[in-house]
Structures are given as C-alpha cells and as structure tokens.
Amino acid sequence: MDEKGKIKLLKWIANIGFVIICLIALFPIISLLISSFRPSADLMQDGISFSIDFSRLTLDNYTYIFTQxxxxxxxxxxxxxxxxxxxxxxxxxxxxxxxxxxxxxxxxxxxxxxxxxxxxxxxxxxxxxxxxxxxxxxxxxxxxxxxxxxxxxxxxxxxxxxxxxxxxxxxxxxxxxxxxxxxxxxxxxxxxxxxxxxxxxxxxxxxxxxxxxxxxxxxxxxxxxxxxxxxxxxxxxxxxxxxxxxxxxxxxxxxxxxxxxxxxxxxxxxxxxxxxxxxx
Incomplete structure (x- = not known):
C-alpha cells in the first residue's frame, strides 16, 4: 500500500472511531428521548431504558406539559x-x-x-x-x-x-x-x-x-x-x-x-x- 493509501485508511479509521465516540456520548440523550414518549406507569416500573416498544409510545407526556x-x-x-x-x-x-x-x-x-x-x-x-x-x-x-x-x-x-x-x-x-x-x-x-x-x-x-x-x-x-x-x-x-x-x-x-x-x-x-x- 502506497503512502496515499495509508493516509486514506487512517482517515477512515479515525472517522469510524469518532462516530463510535459520538454514539456513546449520544446514548444517554437517546435513552432520555425515547423514555419521554413512554407512559408514566412504565417509567415508574422500568425507569429510563433504551428498549423501544412502539405500541406503548405516546405523546401524552408532552401534551400534559403544553396544556396543564x-x-x-x-x-x-x-x-x-x-x-x-x-x-x-x-x-x-x-x-x-x-x-x-x-x-x-x-x-x-x-x-x-x-x-x-x-x-x-x-x-x-x-x-x-x-x-x-x-x-x-x-x-x-x-x-x-x-x-x-x-x-x-x-x-x-x-x-x-x-x-x-x-x-x-x-x-x-x-x-x-x-x-x-x-x-x-x-x-x-x-x-x-x-x-x-x-x-x-x-x-x-x-x-x-x-x-x-x-x-x-x-x-x-x-x-x-x-x-x-x-x-x-x-x-x-x-x-x-x-x-x-x-x-x-x-x-x-x-x-x-x-x-x-x-x-x-x-x-x-x-x-x-x-x-x-x-x-x-
């Protein structure tokens, strides 16, 4: 592999590493965002988690904030x-x-x-x-x-x-x-x-x-x-x-x-x- 190829490979490795670091840093925020659409009963029972049950997601939490x-x-x-x-x-x-x-x-x-x-x-x-x-x-x-x-x-x-x-x-x-x-x-x-x-x-x-x-x-x-x-x-x-x-x-x-x-x-x-x- 020539010099340009090595530099290009190192750039790809660095970019992949930065993406992984960004995903790790964003993990708590993503978990918080998902949990904000879960019913209050689920939050009381399971707490904040990364699991997604689309049938249980709701906008009631945000509706309550904006209305009450x-x-x-x-x-x-x-x-x-x-x-x-x-x-x-x-x-x-x-x-x-x-x-x-x-x-x-x-x-x-x-x-x-x-x-x-x-x-x-x-x-x-x-x-x-x-x-x-x-x-x-x-x-x-x-x-x-x-x-x-x-x-x-x-x-x-x-x-x-x-x-x-x-x-x-x-x-x-x-x-x-x-x-x-x-x-x-x-x-x-x-x-x-x-x-x-x-x-x-x-x-x-x-x-x-x-x-x-x-x-x-x-x-x-x-x-x-x-x-x-x-x-x-x-x-x-x-x-x-x-x-x-x-x-x-x-x-x-x-x-x-x-x-x-x-x-x-x-x-x-x-x-x-x-x-x-x-x-x-």
Missing amino acids: ASEYWTWYGNSLIISAVTIVTSLFFSSMVGYALAVYDFKGRNFFFILVLLILMVPFEILMLPLYQLMVSTQIIDTYLAVVLPLIVAPVAVFFFRQYALGLPKQLMDAARIDGSTEYGIFFKIMLPLMGPSLAAMAILQGLTSWNNFLWPLLVLRSNDMFTLPIGLATLLTPYGNNYDVLIAGSVMTIIPIMILFIIFQRYFVAGLTTGGVKG
Missing part, C-alpha cells in the same frame, strides 16, 4: 431570563476586564491577573457562604439579581478574553488614537468586533453553565414562581410521589435552548477556543 404543567413554563421562563442576562453581562464586563489586562500596561496589572488566576482555582462552594451573606445583607434574596450578580464577571471568562486579546493587532489601536478615537471607541468599534470568535465561544460556555446551574439558585431562590428549571424539575421527585412524565419530557425540552445557542455560534466556537488557547 403551567409551573414548568414559569421555571422555563425564569431560566431563559437568567441565562440571557448572565450571558450578556458576563460577556460585556469580562471582555472589558480581559481586554484591559491584555493591552494596557498599568501598575499592578500582573497582580490583578494573578488574582484572577487565584480566584479561578478556588471552588465556588467555598465562596457560597460569604456570597449568600452578601445577598442577605443587600436584601435581594429570591430575585433574579441574586442569581446573576455573582456570575457577572467570571474569572474563566476574564482569563479567556485576556489570552485572546493578546493576539489582537496593536497597530489598529495606535491608528485609531491618531485619528482621535477614544479608548472606549477603540474597544467597542474596533477591538470588540475582532473578538467575535471568543465572544461566541464564551457565550456557549457561559450559557451552558448558567442554564445548568443548580446549587447557587437553590440557595438564593425561595418561592416556587422564581425557581429555575433545574430546581423546579428536582421538586418533582419527592418521598410522596414522583411526577416522572413531566420530569423526563421536561428534561428533553431543556436541551432545546442550548442546541439553538450552539447552532448559532458553533462556526466560531472552535476558532475562539483554539485562538484563545495559543495566543500570548
């Missing part, structure tokens, strides 16, 4: 609002901080960057108690602000934007200053558009983190009308009864926003991650 489970859509709306606000505010403030640490030479710059790295290494569970006390003292418990406020400036996003901004052409900044542009104008009109791939990558990561966030909203949210989806779905499992029909079908519905977010930004996702990882 009003609380579910309240939780869904809360999660959408919190995730959207978190994405916008986190990208806005984190990109500004990361950009400043990358392009400006000011006293204490390295200290602040080291501080960001130290905070990045501290588990969030350690910070929850002082953050909770802060939320109580400011009297914003059981509000959207209490959930969003600790996530506005994410250390991982600051580090990522800083690494990406190190690769931006500084000549454009000098040219803009000569033309009389302000520093804010340089950032918003010139540099921020160039950081598009990094913004898209972090939008997916921050959106996924906020959408799946469970522990912190569980601490600061009190009323049922303010619950997010992870908390609301968890309340369906109690010692007095388990509403599996809403739980399984509702869990499938939670995948949709993340899929939409990834489809919108996926063309920039890989570019943003690779560039932000090698620059600097």
